[in-house]
Amino acid sequence: MRITNVRTIVFEHDLRRRLGDANNPAGRTRTSGLVVYVDTDEGVTGIGLGAAPGRAHAQALGELLLGADPRGVRGLWQRMADAEFKLGTVGAAAVGLSAVDLALWDLKAKAANEPLWRLLGADQPRVRVYASGLDMPLSDDQLRVFYQGMAARGVSAGKLKGGVDLRDDLRRLGVMHDALAASGAARVDLMLDVNECWTPKQAVRHVRTIEREFDLTWIEEPARRWDAQGLRQVSDGVAAAVASGENLRHPGEFMPLLDARAIDVVQVGRDTCGVTGALIAADMAFGVERPVAMMNSPGSFMAHAAAAIPNHAMLEMLDAGYGELFDIDQRLEDGWLVLGERPGFGMEFDADRLAAHTVSQASRAAGPSPAGRRAGAGRYG
Ligand SMILES: [Mg+2]
Incomplete structure (x- = not known):
């Protein structure tokens, strides 16, 4: 089997609800994505779903692999990472590489006629999920409705966006807690995500105050991503x-973060240089007995990789319409995402809907960081 062609498409569409965080409290209503198709001489095509800014890198990296056997995914991943050596596997280069890697894994599993979770070695096709509101633009009533909806599907863990106003965080954690308690679970897991808007010292003060009222399972990005x-x-x-x-x-x-024991929960996702990169990072976390939590992905397709990570804890689910251009073979049952038997990631695109939303370039409003970083973040502002 040989790779004969690589094609890329960028799309953009409305979300089902407004999403925002400390960096973008007013929120966003648009999203975008990159579809990478890797075609082969045997008529099997792998599909990767990545971030739109990676398009040029995905196209160029994919073309480096023309003629290669696509089933050697980990070797091809190394070839792509080596190709970006001087620029670095960061930013657009990394998300482009990720999208090609996803397409290669999808292709390998389709060639084997297996769902990816099984090909990767998962013994159970299911992953525990936590509800993630990206909910800073939501009113308390809207917040309650979102988390109650997830609780009705058996979800007992939730992640609130915060970090801007301590009183808001305390009140909204209470709303989220009470809504999730309706799941009937013995314990509700509360997480708070502040998206790097604090200094470490602000983080300690803010979280210690919260902990007088709530048992917080994790605080997410309380300092800059590189600050071990x-x-x-x-x-x-x-x-x-x-x-x-x-x-x-x-x-x-x-x-450096693992070496310094700086993070207690290791978050990986599709942009951790694809399934290959995410699995390597998860293995590194395994070495220091740290659990892994898979980030959200459109339609939660990264659940296939999460299921195969032995030290995986919970997967982030937005349920905000990210995956509405395709159908995916999975269902949410009693707080667990259960994956099906359809080969690869189990995604099937609606060609008409995809064509209707195809754009030459994604707008900033639909990009990964529409508002940039919060003004005054980390400056007690
Ligand atoms: Mg986060």
Whole structure:
């Protein structure tokens, strides 16, 4: 089997609800994505779903692989990472590489006529999920409705966006807690995500105050993504676990954080240089007995990789319409995402809907960081 062609498409569409965080409190209503198709001489095509800014890199990296056997995914991943050596596997290069890697894994599993979870070695096709509101633009009533809806599907863990106003965080954690308690679970897991808007010292003060009222399972990105000493300072100063990693790309970037025992929950996702990179980072976390939490992905397709990670804890689910251009073979049952038997990632695109939403270039409003970083973040502003 040989790779004969690589094709890329960028799309953009409306979300089902407004999403926002400390960096973008007013929220966003648009999203975008990159579809990478890797075609072969045997008529099997792999599909990767990545971030739109990676398009040029995905096309160029994919073309480097023309003529190669696509089933040698980990070797091809190394070939792509080596090709980006001087630029670095960061930013657009990393998300482009990720999208090609996803297409290769989809292709390998389709060639084997197996769902990806099985090909990757998962023994159970299911992953525990936590509800993630990206909910800063939501009113308390809207917040309650979202988490109650997830609780009705058996979800007993939730992640609130916060970090801007302590009183808001305390009140909204209470709303989220009460809504999730309706799941009937013996314990509700509460997480707070502040998206790097604090200094480490602000983080300790803010979280310690919260912990007088709530048992927080984790505090997410309480310091900059690269600040091993700062993250360790937070972890040492509060009872909650420190979770971070969603903005790291090459798995090697996790090394200083793990070496310093700076993060307690290791977050990986499709942009951790694809399934291959995410699995490498997860293995590194395994070495220091740290659990892994898979980041959200359109339609939660990264659940296939999460199911195969022995130290995986919970997968982030937005349920916001990210995956509405395709159908995916999975269902949410009693708080667990259960994966089906359809080969590969189990995604089937609606060609007409995809064509109707195809754009030459994604707009900034639909990009990964529409508002950039919060003004005054980390400056007590
Ligand atoms: Mg986050």
